[in-house]
Structure formats: C-alpha cells, structure tokens
Amino acid sequence: MRIDVITLFPDMVEQVVNYGVVGRAADRKLMYLQCWNPRDYTVDKHRTVDDRPYGGGPGMLMKVQPLEETIQAVREKNPLAQLIYLSPQGKPVNQAMLAKQVGTQSVIFLCGRYEGVDERLIQKEVDQEWSIGDYVISGGELAAMVCIDAMARLIPGALGHEQSAQQDSFSxxxxxxxxxxxxxxxxxxxxxxxxxxxxxxxxxxxxxxxxxxxxxxxxxxxxxxxxxxxxxxxxxxxxxxxxx
Ligand SMILES: C[S@@+](CC[C@H](N)C(=O)[O-])C[C@H]1O[C@@H](n2cnc3c(N)ncnc32)[C@H](O)[C@@H]1O
Missing domain, CATH: 1.10.1270.20 (tRNA(m1g37)methyltransferase, domain 2)
Known part of the structure; x- marks a missing residue:
C-alpha cells in the first residue's frame, strides 16, 4: 500500500514506520510511506505557508497555493489515490472505512495546522474528510499516524502469523x-x-x-x-x- 502524507512536520509522521506493526509492514515492503512538505512548494523567499483569515479572528490558515502545488506533485506519483483531509469536522473514522481504504492500496492524507486550511482548497481537491474523534488536536499529523497504524494492521501479512486483525475489536x-x-x-x-x-x-x-x-x-x-x-x-x- 502506498501512503502519501502532506504535512508541515514530515519528521514527526515518518516516525510511525519506525516501530511495531507499522515498522514490520514497511520492512516487508507491504507499506510505503512518503511525506511531502508544502513549505517546499512556496514561491516567496520566506517560504510562507500560512496567512491571516479574511474577516478577522484568531489564528492563521494554511494558504491554498503551496498546498495545491504539493498535491499536484503527489498526484504525479500517486494519481488514483483518494485525498483525505484529516479534520475534526470529518466523518468519524471506523474500522470499515480503514479496511475499505486498505483495499484501494493507496491514500493521500492532508494534515492541517493552525486553524485549518483555506476552504477553497478543500472544495477543489479533497475527496473525503476523516475525524479521529470529537475533540480538537493541534494538527493532522497525529490523526494521520493513528490511521496509518490502524491500516497497517489490516494489510495481509503485516501482523505476525500468530496474530490476526480479524480477532480485533470491530472487525x-x-x-x-x-x-x-x-x-x-x-x-x-x-x-x-x-x-x-x-x-x-x-x-x-x-x-x-x-x-x-x-x-x-x-x-x-x-x-x-x-x-x-x-x-x-x-x-x-x-x-x-x-x-x-
Ligand atoms: C487546531 S485544528 C483546527 C480546528 C478547526 N479550527 C475546527 O475547529 O474545526 C488544526 C488541524 O488539526 C487537525 N485535527 C484537529 N482535530 C482533529 C480531529 N479530531 N481529527 C482529525 N484531524 C484533526 C486538522 O487537520 C486541522 O486542520
């Protein structure tokens, strides 16, 4: 399975393949993870990825342009994958959704930061929005890592011979x-x-x-x-x- 993650903190997300079942899935080449940093797709000398919201209010938002260009680059490598924005406003993630995604063999996760991303980017590029629960965390990275871990368990051959995801809760x-x-x-x-x-x-x-x-x-x-x-x-x- 190919997983691409768009994140301002690639080092954080890459940690997920260093441990346990996800590590084993990566070692066995059952899962391939690549992170993409929107900061690499900025056009100004300060490499700006955020800006103030129209209408005022606290916090910053992720700008459309760096995200859109990052998505274009990812889609060249992973053209058929669904792009899933991790968001507290998304559909609550469950085992069936994760299993269905594993069945497609690919996914692109978009991790928000600050107050989230400009709505026009969501309208234009995002296929689904997933939430890991009715609470707000500071960024989509931990949510992406939760989903990656849960998906790894569902990839045939990732768990040890003696274990089976079919015995897990919810399966x-x-x-x-x-x-x-x-x-x-x-x-x-x-x-x-x-x-x-x-x-x-x-x-x-x-x-x-x-x-x-x-x-x-x-x-x-x-x-x-x-x-x-x-x-x-x-x-x-x-x-x-x-x-x-
Ligand atoms: C501080 S949050 C923004 C919250 C947004 N202002 C709201 O209230 O809907 C920043 C980012 O964290 C991620 N995030 C926060 N809570 C999440 C959740 N429950 N599930 C998935 N992602 C979440 C999203 O990517 C979001 O863009």
Whole structure:
C-alpha cells in the first residue's frame, strides 16, 4: 500500500514506520510511506505557508497555493489515490472505512495546522474528510499516524502469523473478548477455568459469549447494527441471564 502524507512536520509522521506493526509492514515492503512538505512548494523567499483569515479572528490558515502545488506533485506519483483531509469536522473514522481504504492500496492524507486550511482548497481537491474523534488536536499529523497504524494492521501479512486483525475489536462488529496470560493466579485473581481445560470448543464458545456480552454492556450501538445467528443469540442470552 502506498501512503502519501502532506504535512508541515514530515519528521514527526515518518516516525510511525519506525516501530511495531507499522515498522514490520514497511520492512516487508507491504507499506510505503512518503511525506511531502508544502513549505517546499512556496514561491516567496520566506517560504510562507500560512496567512491571516479574511474577516478577522484568531489564528492563521494554511494558504491554498503551496498546498495545491504539493498535491499536484503527489498526484504525479500517486494519481488514483483518494485525498483525505484529516479534520475534526470529518466523518468519524471506523474500522470499515480503514479496511475499505486498505483495499484501494493507496491514500493521500492532508494534515492541517493552525486553524485549518483555506476552504477553497478543500472544495477543489479533497475527496473525503476523516475525524479521529470529537475533540480538537493541534494538527493532522497525529490523526494521520493513528490511521496509518490502524491500516497497517489490516494489510495481509503485516501482523505476525500468530496474530490476526480479524480477532480485533470491530472487525466482526463486536468488541474483543478478555485475555489472560501467566500466572494462573495473581493476587487472588484467577484465570477463568475454561481457558485452561484444553477443550477448544468450550474456549471458542466462552470467547464468543464474552465478546457478545461485552459489546452488549459497553457498546450496545454496535450490537444494534449486527445480525446475530441463532448460536450467537443463545450465547448472548446466556450472558445476559447472569446479570439478571
Ligand atoms: C487546531 S485544528 C483546527 C480546528 C478547526 N479550527 C475546527 O475547529 O474545526 C488544526 C488541524 O488539526 C487537525 N485535527 C484537529 N482535530 C482533529 C480531529 N479530531 N481529527 C482529525 N484531524 C484533526 C486538522 O487537520 C486541522 O486542520
């Protein structure tokens, strides 16, 4: 997958490929990241990328010209990719959106700074706007890094053989089940017996029941979107009975 990121802080974003799963995806050539700095596409001697907003008010805005020329340069390398502006006003990012983007094998992220970017640039160039949550951060870089990390997990071959993104929360529309590792007993708290009896069917049932139950307890909105088969409905009913 090819990922281009337009940012005033390329050093910050490039860090994302130095660690963990994203690092492994990059090492295995499953993901290629290139950052582009709009400051390199300015035309004045001060390399100005921002200016004051018309109508007054606090803060500065990113100017159209350096961004547009950066985008043109990126599109020469990555002509078919969707250009996604990371913005608190965008669509909240979810696993399905990320998986769909991974399926296209490419993306261009635009990171805003200051009060954001001139609206005309958004109208002219941006295909989608994505938000990482209902809060405002100082720039799109961290948002881009969140999306890059989450996408890397979804690229086939990026996770170790023993791991699978299919078991992560949200991949099947449910939250993940609880996990335990050694020791068997820690300060009086024990690992559930079923996980240690070696019966794979019992373990699978327990995990699915926990996954359904947790989603019911913590994210009932997700369950409303999911169609459960008879077995899953029975497991969920069983879980609910315990809380009556
Ligand atoms: C300080 S913010 C600008 C906020 C803008 N004035 C507003 O209130 O909608 C600067 C940049 O950070 C990024 N950003 C801030 N919050 C974000 C969020 N929740 N999701 C994605 N990007 C965000 C965007 O790229 C934005 O242009």
């Amino acid at each position: 099947e529309g449910l939250l993940d089940y609880p996990h335990y590792t050694r020791p068997e007993e820690y300060k009086g708290m024990e690992v559930p017996e079923v996980l240690m009896n070696g019966n794979h069917q019992h373990i699978e049932d327990w995990r699915e029941r926990q996954s359904l139950g947790r989603t019911w307890q913590r994210r009932p909105d997700l369950l409303e979107l999911k169609v459960l088969d008879d077995r899953q409905q029975a497991l969920l009913n069983d879980f609910k009975d315990e809380f009556k």
